[in-house]
Amino acid sequence: MNKIKSDNDRSRKRINNRSIAFVAASVMLGLGLLASSPAxxxxxxxxxxxxxxxxxxxxxxxxxxxxxxxxxxxxxxxxxxxxxxxxxxxxxxxxxxxxxxxxxxxxxxxxxxxxxxxxxxxxxxxxxxxxxxxxxxxxxxxxxxxxxxxxxxxxxx
Incomplete structure (x- = not known):
């Protein structure tokens, strides 16, 4: 039996996924800036x-x-x-x-x-x-x- 998730649960999951993606992108951008800074x-x-x-x-x-x-x-x-x-x-x-x-x-x-x-x-x-x-x-x-x-x-x- 499949459990049907409410729209509220799906929204939370999307928000969490977006938050994780945002944090990951920020970290990658920060590392990229550090790596590209002049020696x-x-x-x-x-x-x-x-x-x-x-x-x-x-x-x-x-x-x-x-x-x-x-x-x-x-x-x-x-x-x-x-x-x-x-x-x-x-x-x-x-x-x-x-x-x-x-x-x-x-x-x-x-x-x-x-x-x-x-x-x-x-x-x-x-x-x-x-x-x-x-x-x-x-x-x-x-x-x-x-x-x-x-x-x-x-x-x-």
Whole structure:
């Protein structure tokens, strides 16, 4: 014997099925958005804050043109052409300025106040100027290179 369900029972079942379908679609959409979000959001250690001239980033097997706002990731190699200049800014307020015909590689990252920053940068060729933000009770530190020597000193010395 078949039991006949009332219209009210059928409506509840349809509503439940629709609710399940809606929840499943929302979860899939959310996962899709997470999967499609740029990798640099997680791996970024800084970004290009200023540029004049032409520069590129080697990222894996790709060479990307540098523009203001371009994220910088661990393992990126940043290269400037002759006459170009690029400044890379980091969340702690520090920066690295690259002059023309300069190449650096971002080798490692660290965490400062819960934010990811570049912790090791290798100068491959050329000239850089770095600025490290003030720390309480200490003057700001700077590092300047001319590819034949590296110096680190407080500007007050």
């Amino acid at each position: 640099h959001a997680v791996d970024s250690v800084g970004s290009v804050t200023q540029i004049s001239g032409t520069a590129q980033i080697e990222r894996g097997n790709a060479t990307l043109p540098v523009q203001q706002g371009t994220p910088v990731l661990v393992q990126d190699k940043v290269m400037t052409q002759a006459g170009a200049a690029v400044t890379l800014g980091f969340v702690d307020g520090s920066s690295i300025g690259l002059s023309g015909s300069t190449s650096i590689a971002i080798r490692d990252r660290g965490t400062v106040n819960g934010q990811t920053i570049a912790s090791r940068v290798t100068l491959i060729s050329g000239d850089i100027h770095t600025v490290v933000p003030d720390k309480p009770g200490q003057p700001p530190a700077e590092v300047n290179t001319d590819n034949s020597k590296a110096t680190g000193a407080s500007p007050n010395q």
